[in-house]
Amino acid sequence: MSEAVETSYGALKVMExxxxxxxxxxxxxxxxxxxxxxxxxxxxxxxxxxxxxxEDRHMNGGGSMHGGCMMTFADFALFAIATDALAGDHAVTLNLSGDFLGPIASSALVEARGEVTRGGGKTIFVRGTVTGDGKPALSFSGIIRRLSKR
Structure with missing residues (x-):
């Protein structure tokens, strides 16, 4: 890995x-x-x-991706989708909700895409969809709150 950007909460890196x-x-x-x-x-x-x-470790007892894993990924995606609106500021999740639409199997490529529906201030609203191999699996919306710089 290279091109690290250090922050107080981790480092943004690029896979090589x-x-x-x-x-x-x-x-x-x-x-x-x-x-x-x-x-x-x-x-x-x-x-x-x-x-x-x-991976198999992301699956539930029924052999499909665990809903908690999908929601964890959706929480990550909130911040990726809002990258430009955040402009490098740290933020926290205020709300995250989702509707499960279908299963995701082990070895599937899991992706999330979405949009900022309202941003620019301290509160940023995001919505998106998680897919497994291109098939809808979770519709989500969330609110993130930009934190004041100390």
Missing amino acids: EGEFAGWRFWEGDPFETRSGPFFYRREDDGSYVSAFRA
């Missing part, structure tokens, strides 16, 4: 090899690292896409 070479990820968030790792990048149209590869 593998399936997600060139994608960014946060190193230093113990829960997120253990849950994912999750990655994001800017698309040619200026939007952001988040992704990870589903």
Whole structure:
């Protein structure tokens, strides 16, 4: 990994090899690292896409991705989608809700895309969709709150 941007809550890094070479990820968030790792990048149209590869450890007892895993990924995606609105500021999740639309199997490419529906101030509203191999699995919306600089 290279191109690290250090913050008080971790380091933004870029993967150098593998399936997600060139994608960014946060190193230093113990829960997120253990849950994912999750990655994001800017698309040619200026939007952001988040992704990870589903593994057996992400599945529930029924053999589909655990809903908690999908929601954890959606929480990560909130911040990726809002990258430009955040302008480098730290923020926290105020609200996250989701509607489960379908299953995700192990080995699927899991992606999240969305949009900021209202931003620019301290409160940023985001909505998006998580897919597994291109099929809708979770519709989500969230509110994040920019924190004041100390």
